[in-house]
Amino acid sequence: MGHYMLLLKMKILFAVLSLACLQFVSCDFQGDALSSLKNLLNATSTQLTDWNPNQVNPCTWSNVICDSSNNVISLTLSSMSFTGSLSPRIGVLRTLTALTLQGSGITGKIPEEFGNLTNLINLDLENNRLSGEIPASLGNLKKLQFLFLSQNYLSGSIPNSLSTLPNLINLQLALNNLKGEIPESLFEVAKYNFTGNNLNCGINLTHLCASDSENSSSSHKPMIGIIIGVVGGVIVLLLCGLLVFIYMGSCKGNKQDVFVDVAGEVDRIITFGQLKRFLWRELQIATDSFNDKNILGQGGFGKVYKGVLADGTKIAVKRLTDFESHGGDAAFQREVEMISVAVHKNLLRLIGFCTTTTERLLVYPFMQNLSVAYRLREIKSGEPVLDWPTRKRVALGAARGLEYLHEHCNPKIIHRDVKAANVLLDEHFEAVVGDFGLAKLVDVRKTNVTTQVRGTMGHIAPEYLSTGKSSEKTDVFGYGIMLLEVVTGQRAIDFTRLEDEDDVLLLDHVKKLEREKNLDAIVDRNLNKNYDMQEVEMMIQVALLCTQALPEHRPAMSEVVRMLEGEGLAERWEEWQNVEVARRQEGERLQRIDWGEDSVYNQDAIELSGGR
Template structure:
């Protein structure tokens, strides 16, 4: 496709050269639910079309076990001219769109559990996606971010005290901060954005008077008076070229956000007029000749690329056959099995494709079918990575790959079906209080995941670095055995070497700090992610939750703070109702912390982790306070024996209390040394 794209760009450049003398002024478009397509929209994150090729624009993945902190961004495929840099004059624009939001239905009740909201946005980057909770899918976590410029109108449905939000649904104007520069509630209009009813909105900006007006209504009749009127000079806020579109974020509760129609017009800037000169004409002619040469070379490149792609497809087929994969399925078989890949069959959606539940017609076997996104440039790369690695792995705690399908450019993988879904859904969003994971099941899941990672790191002929260990990639079978899946980001390396990449992979909260800084992934980056999962299992909280107070957003930081305060046991998941083993809980928490150590050299190997969980080795000493990245082994540490010397337990409830109300940090430390290593396991 790169060759074809290059030819198109060359032709476009040739056309633009001929039109250069005339310039361009106004620009507009109109889209509805039948004309949103992957050709005219850039879809990022969870954004997608409700149909296979066109349909309403959905900003959040539509699936029954939708994870929290989901976000999506959709831009029109071409930028718009917002600023004349010579005169510092900004364009005028007018837009009208309709949208509706469907809130989360939790236990068939509490339908007001709604996401954070959505935005109409101008962005200086067509690839920018911001944070989810509190960031509306578009705003950066760091307000000092200089990588992108943003101007947006938010349609907020969640009261976030940090962002100074009012109690009701509101419309606001933001730039680089989630704190609106100006906002107005919509309650006075008799509107709620989250009821599922369609909402109409009009946004108009006068580039001369600098006045922005926003209107909303529950019908197509444009209100005479604006809900919000704000004078704002966009010079310094926008670049000459900006991308226009929509974004949404779900936060703690998920909601579906749909754009049903969209009209947009921008005007008011002087055309880029240029004086006609002989030199300019000669330049255009010479440029045209150069473009023709480039087109010719591009066509040759495109032909050769197509040949190489055909050879690559055959190489995929040959590799799969050599790898001993059990079955090749036809596309028709998998289409029938998944009811034509219907929304009702969808189990989940990842960065490179969607996963569907299917029933094989020939055997009645339930399977999970992963369809690699055809629009993904990394699709074949991910397909090859997953096939080349997981098809060769044989372990009870690794998801089994049952087969594949290659039909032209359609690439599909067929896995064993996991009836109990993913760990994050079972742990964080049980269907009822009776389905809260028991302590025994949590220990079983943790041991299974540790066994899988030990096998990947040390049990196979090559070391496998997973690079995306997180609770949503841990699947649970009918007996709640943990099975690690999603190897699309995994890498094979020789033992004692590390995998290098130019792009940080993984999910915030599970990414080791050294991977962010260097782009290098090792078995110790997987250990870090494992530590985050351990603490999620023990506390029943997400690894990172931006909706919580700042000192509690990171579960790792929160647990380390409680350890320092002598209240480690207080972090336990309250839904367990005291039904847990205190010693096992202490082991789990200390193990999670040492695996989350900022210094990769201080983290244990997965072999050590397995030994600790089996009771064959003690937990290594854990620093009392979270170390910095320059941590040295001369600091204070706490061990399981230290905790046993400072706690008292209630056999009836399994709760923990300090011996003294004024326990100090030094009470955790043995008298003989600042570090204490137990001589025996638990």
């Protein structure tokens, strides 16, 4: 009996330990898989620096996107210049929907384990140095729509299993060492390209090596290019004639009613990736013909409208105006270019676009809780005010988004209009930095001087306003002002403060109250004293460090993130106070010299103050 009880206890203990192990594994297996990928890719010391193997949750890592349950759903490592190979452990990321690794110099084989990524919609391994055969296990990816394997060294035949993929709409296998038969059903895919291989397709065979919509100039059959060129030229002439006819007709009637979707020059300049191209009519219906009642906001390049697509998806549509004469087309291209380098959970995601002869439109997910500015100052009766824990989360989320733009994008991106109105809130009140319409891609080899200052008064750094020179430190200044907005609930510039003999600028107003140690007067009254004064003090200190007059004195956004997380603030604040005290003492000394008893300025002052 004793042996039986001992055996039973051991079984129970083993079960408990097994459950504990399973729970532990479920927490950190994603981070382990990504860390394994980083190691096998031979990432350098300057690549993926925030991929911390000791951090259980990888959802804050650069180039990684997670859903609301902290499941990794997207991984993008493009043009990274790795020298290593792919890790089979990526196969455990069953929630992954997009894996984009193009142009990164990756060697070795495509792991069979990639066939376990059953939720994958987009697999892009194009323009690497991959070798070996295409794994037959990719036929398990029944949700796959986009498969890009072109410009590698893949060999062998195309596995028949790819012909069983029911949702495949774009298959790119060009410029490899593939040979043999192409499964017949793959010629029915909407877009395909098999050129530059040794496969059973070509001009003299049953099927061409590329679909009609593909550019087959890479094929070794130059006659195809000639044929396409001739046909394309005729089509272009016909299109030009058609557009002239439409334009002439539109001059006689109402120009606003004529919109023609065209391929446009933009499509040939920008690689749109997985962005959806919307029809004009589709967005017109979604926004009720761009009804004013659906306007969410308005900026320098146009208005933003709320819309609902036919499937019920809520969207926000930015309709650019005067793009030809006032930089709107450049703004359109800039925002689309951002997508290729800026993918982060705290940055607004572009989901589609629309171009016509007269229009440029950008389509974003609708942020149901609108902006931080709205929640601070413009909420309707009955809507909740942002509580203090949410404000802290907003501050940290926005900081992480800007840190990603500055330190993890290549080239880095300067937002140039950081303010509470441009920080949006998703359904969970998580901060999402939006509106890249004023953003600027920065090439570190070139000057940072811009000829036209962009931004919002009260948020613009002094050196940017006076010299036109922008840098990531101008964003840090704007972020500091945004922090003050979050704490106080007030605007960056408010002339009503003059009535109370206060400073018009929020920054000066807060500095004055901080010197007087009157922090309670700083905090938003709508919080009804439901906040932690120590945390308020911390956020004000971070804001004041970010808004120092000299840009070189301001912290980098990575430092801001660490300070908000409780690391290094005390030291930076002590340094700042010493500088501020010395600066004020010097100012007072100069004032005493200028206005002393023997000063001519003092005599003038007395004379002017006397009766006349």
